[in-house]
Amino acid sequence: MDLLLRPVRLLGRVTLAALAQAGRFSMMVLEIFRGIPEWRIWLPRTFTESYTIGVGSLFIVALISAFAGAVTAFQAGYQWQTSLPIYVLGTLIVSTIVLELGPVLIGLVLAGRIGASYAAELGTMRVTEQIDALESLGRSPASHLIIPRVLAAFVMIPVLTVLANVIAVLAGWWSVKQVLPMTDADFTYGAQLYYRPFDGWYSIIKAFAFGGAIGLISCYMGFNTKQGAEGVGRATTAAVVASSVVILLLNMILAKVLLN
Amino acid sequence: MIELRGVRKRFGEQVVLDGVDFTVQEGETVALLGPSGTGKSVLLKHIIGLIHPDAGQILVDDQNVPTLKRKDLAALRSQIGYVFQNGALFDSMDVFENIRLGLTDESQYKDAAYAEERVDTCLKLVNLQPDVVLRKFPAQLSGGMRKRVGIARAVAGKPKYLLYDEPTSGLDPVNADIIDDLVKRLGAELGVTSVMVTHDVRGAFNVANRLALLSEGRIVLQGTPEEFLGSSNEKVRAFLERDFDPNRPAAA
Numbered sequence: 040m041d042l043l044l045r046p047v048r049l050l051g052r053v054t055l056a057a058l059a060q061a062g063r064f065s066m067m068v069l070e071i072f073r074g075i076p077e078w079r080i081w082l083p084r085t086f087t088e089s090y091t092i093g094v095g096s097l098f099i100v101a102l103i104s105a106f107a108g109a110v111t112a113f114q115a116g117y118q119w120q121t122s123l124p125i126y127v128l129g130t131l132i133v134s135t136i137v138l139e140l141g142p143v144l145i146g147l148v149l150a151g152r153i154g155a156s157y158a159a160e161l162g163t164m165r166v167t168e169q170i171d172a173l174e175s176l177g178r179s180p181a182s183h184l185i186i187p188r189v190l191a192a193f194v195m196i197p198v199l200t201v202l203a204n205v206i207a208v209l210a211g212w213w214s215v216k217q218v219l220p221m222t223d224a225d226f227t228y229g230a231q232l233y234y235r236p237f238d239g240w241y242s243i244i245k246a247f248a249f250g251g252a253i254g255l256i257s258c259y260m261g262f263n264t265k266q267g268a269e270g271v272g273r274a275t276t277a278a279v280v281a282s283s284v285v286i287l288l289l290n291m292i293l294a295k296v297l298l299n
Numbered sequence: 300m301i302e303l304r305g306v307r308k309r310f311g312e313q314v315v316l317d318g319v320d321f322t323v324q325e326g327e328t329v330a331l332l333g334p335s336g337t338g339k340s341v342l343l344k345h346i347i348g349l350i351h352p353d354a355g356q357i358l359v360d361d362q363n364v365p366t367l368k369r370k371d372l373a374a375l376r377s378q379i380g381y382v383f384q385n386g387a388l389f390d391s392m393d394v395f396e397n398i399r400l401g402l403t404d405e406s407q408y409k410d411a412a413y414a415e416e417r418v419d420t421c422l423k424l425v426n427l428q429p430d431v432v433l434r435k436f437p438a439q440l441s442g443g444m445r446k447r448v449g450i451a452r453a454v455a456g457k458p459k460y461l462l463y464d465e466p467t468s469g470l471d472p473v474n475a476d477i478i479d480d481l482v483k484r485l486g487a488e489l490g491v492t493s494v495m496v497t498h499d500v501r502g503a504f505n506v507a508n509r510l511a512l513l514s515e516g517r518i519v520l521q522g523t524p525e526e527f528l529g530s531s532n533e534k535v536r537a538f539l540e541r542d543f544d545p546n547r548p549a550a551a
Contacts, residue, residue, distance in 0.1 A: 073369070163390075171349050172387035176456075177373040177403050 071189065074181035081186040086088045088191035092153055096199055102204035102206050103148055107140055108132070108210030116218040125221050129229025132211040137242045141204040143290055146249035149196055150282035154257040157188050158278035161261025162271035170262070189254035192282065196250030197243050204242060245293055300325055301460065301494065306355035307381060308341060315341050316352070317516030326492040328486045330503035332538065333513035339496040340384065340464050342513065346494070347379050347462060348372050359460070377403035380453030382463045386445035388437040394448055395433050401455030421451040426480060428475050438543070443474040447481070454485065461485065463495040467502055475502060500539060512538060
């Protein structure tokens with residue numbers, strides 16, 4: 040009998056834990072909405088956070104997108120068959136980068152960089168009672184800490200994604216010319232031939248979704264940290280893993296909803 | 300007046316507060332004693348609404364803290380200064396900005412001249428030199444200085460109540476005595492009502508008008524230092540005998 044009840048108990052525990060997480064997450068979102076009228080507090084902090092994220096991530100974003108663009112071009116060159124017109128590679132490189140590689144790769148990289156930073160910062164503030172101190176002073180942690188971070192991620196990740204797309208395309212353009220007898224005219228012709236303006240918007244929409252997810256999930260994990268330094272480590276790992284999984288999930292959902 | 304009636308709190312299976320009744324009259328300083336891990340800090344956080352009880356009432360000036368609306372709770376918190384165990388200073392802000400955040404009145408917070416003057420006054424009140432510490436960050440301060448800046452932040456908004464969570468823990472005896480004297484002086488000079496959570500019995504006897512012992516989720520005894528010394532309650536005796544020698548002179 041006990042053997043039969045064990046999975047039921049486990050299922051019950053998991054369900055309760057999931058509901059508790061969902062409840063806490065909803066409360067945090069509610070606090071964000073409640074904090075919106077306090078724009079005098081969160082707006083200046085949002086600018087500071089955005090600057091920190093933007094400038095701090097520039098180098099890694101540029102580096103990764105340049106390498107990604109180059110590798111895409113080299114692999115496209117490797118797979119290219121002479122029966123196909125060479126300008127098709129321009130289409131292939133631009134579409135791959137704008138539709139998928141740019142937003143997803145940058146989303147995943149920034150989930151690690153920004154997500155870990157948010158969760159660790161807020162987690163440390165939680166375990167050292169700085170968040171309690173803020174509340175004890177009658178101030179809203181949502182306005183001071185969460186809204187600026189979520190908004191900064193929501194705004195800056197699309198900006199960084201657009202930048203990454205541009206750098207990756209340029210790197211791909213340069214790289215493909217190194218391995219194949221392709222002219223600039225071939226590349227630009229191919230790049231424009233099947234390009235639709237919606238492709239760019241699709242890339243930006245995805246980046247907004249990823250930015251919002253990274254901001255919300257990382258702040259949630261950090262804000263709900265427990266049990267000292269070990270808890271901060273756990274929250275940081277959970278923030279990166281959960282943000283990455285949600286990015287992949289959102290990527291699939293958005294592809295189905297917006298492209299089909 | 301602060302009054303707790305039948306407060307119960309459990310975390311999972313662990314019962315931390317099991318029907319706590321506790322009263323603090325206007326103008327007095329009450330030391331809440333008890334061994335580590337008995338829920339003294341949890342009780343203190345209930346008073347300011349950082350933790351909600353499972354049952355019972357927490358009345359501050361006849362307002363039941365757990366049922367207060369957001370705005371009313373913020374207004375009540377502006378009348379309570381809370382000194383956290385390790386200062387809980389904001390890492391990203393210097394001493395000036397940390398204390399300035401203690402100005403719970405928004406108009407005072409935004410008034411740069413008033414804020415500068417008030418921060419200066421509060422630092423002097425806790426025996427810190429403004430020109431030395433004002434632009435330092437918490438990481439650049441010693442443990443004792445961090446605690447004093449924490450106290451300065453708590454008094455910046457001119458609160459009616461001051462709640463101290465282990466203000467002397469982790470300090471050497473000399474610094475602990477300095478903090479104890481500071482708590483005593485602030486009570487006398489500012490006329491605030493104070494609750495000090497501590498497991499330092501000697502310091503509690505030095506500072507408080509009344510004492511309370513929390514053990515196994517309940518207040519075992521609440522009374523004057525004389526009543527404590529004369530108590531025949533086993534838990535009180537055990538606690539006093541372990542940590543306190545009444546014949547030892549108190550620090551100046």
